[in-house]
Amino acid sequence: MRPVGSLSPGFRGRARTLTDRLPPGQYPTESFPVLSAGPTPHVATDGWTFTVTTETGDSRTWTWQQMMDLPQEDIVQDIHCVTRWSKFDTHWRGVSLDVFLEDVETAATYVKATSYGGYTTNLPLADLRGGKAWIVHGYDGFALSPEHGGPARLLVPHLYLWKSAKWVSGLRLTREDEPGFWESVGYHNYGDPWREQRNWGD
Amino acid sequence: MTDDLTHMDGNCLAGPLSEILAVEPTAAWWRCPQCGRSGTLAQLHVYGPEPGMTAVCPGCAYIALRLVKEEDHVWLALGSGTSAVRFRTA
Numbered sequence: 001m002r003p004v005g006s007l008s009p010g011f012r013g014r015a016r017t018l019t020d021r022l023p024p025g026q027y028p029t030e031s032f033p034v035l036s037a038g039p040t041p042h043v044a045t046d047g048w049t050f051t052v053t054t055e056t057g058d059s060r061t062w063t064w065q066q067m068m069d070l071p072q073e074d075i076v077q078d079i080h081c082v083t084r085w086s087k088f089d090t091h092w093r094g095v096s097l098d099v100f101l102e103d104v105e106t107a108a109t110y111v112k113a114t115s116y117g118g119y120t121t122n123l124p125l126a127d128l129r130g131g132k133a134w135i136v137h138g139y140d141g142f143a144l145s146p147e148h149g150g151p152a153r154l155l156v157p158h159l160y161l162w163k164s165a166k167w168v169s170g171l172r173l174t175r176e177d178e179p180g181f182w183e184s185v186g187y188h189n190y191g192d193p194w195r196e197q198r199n200w201g202d
Numbered sequence: 203m204t205d206d207l208t209h210m211d212g213n214c215l216a217g218p219l220s221e222i223l224a225v226e227p228t229a230a231w232w233r234c235p236q237c238g239r240s241g242t243l244a245q246l247h248v249y250g251p252e253p254g255m256t257a258v259c260p261g262c263a264y265i266a267l268r269l270v271k272e273e274d275h276v277w278l279a280l281g282s283g284t285s286a287v288r289f290r291t292a
């Protein structure tokens with residue numbers, strides 16, 4: 001962030017707006033820190049697949065090319081990490097989860113997102129619908145790098161960033177809410193940054 | 203996993219584990235259920251410390267343990283499953 005003093009008076013209104021966009025307990029950053037919970041998987045796009053599996057075991061799989069043939073969106077969103085940094089106006093490119101979930105018949109209310117490398121995270125299915133979650137493969141005009149979850153990651157910017165599973169490989173739709181990789185060791189099941197849902201019991 | 207330079211070695215588990223274990227924890231022996239390799243916790247590759255510490259097998263990256271420190275608690279999960287134990291440290 002530029003210090004406010006360096007902004008011309010005309011930009012003060014925008015600076016205030018940014019403050020309003022900062023959830024409690026967060027600080028803004030221009031960098032994009034990389035947090036890792038294991039070695040970075042290097043997944044080639046020609047072997048990449050994304051599979052949605054319902055609670056009855058029905059599944060649908062997209063290859064990289066099939067995913068790229070779906071309607072693409074340019075996405076601008078603020079992101080918030082549970083380690084207290086927030087980053088405004090991040091630019092992504094990808095496909096809305098509404099597109100992947102459109103023809104999926106399910107009575108499930110929860111999702112376990114799975115990743116290459118073994119990471120998992122759990123979310124309510126409703127949080128992946130309604131134009132607020134994507135599979136993204138581009139960041140800032142370039143292909144998403146492996147460090148940031150490439151070739152493709154989940155992006156659910158209204159929840160803490162650990163919910164936006166890097167190296168996403170699929171979604172498993174479930175009737176029960178099953179804790180994922182961090183949720184099972186004390187992190188919050190839902191993770192709303194505006195309610196500071198960092199830990200179990202917050 | 204030798205091409206990955208972002209991890210720490212398992213000796214960094216000594217502090218947080220000794221808060222909840224009375225023995226010297228990083229000398230403890232561990233066997234990987236996935237590739238069969240064995241060694242001490244000190245030989246694991248550790249990622250983190252934020253949002254938590256993840257110790258993985260140096261041979262195949264199987265998840266050996268996860269450790270999350272909170273203000274008054276340490277959470278510990280052995281293995282890759284969802285079963286974890288929360289210790290009070292304060």
Ligand SMILES: [Zn+2]
Binds near residue numbers: 236237
């Ligand atoms: Zn192993």
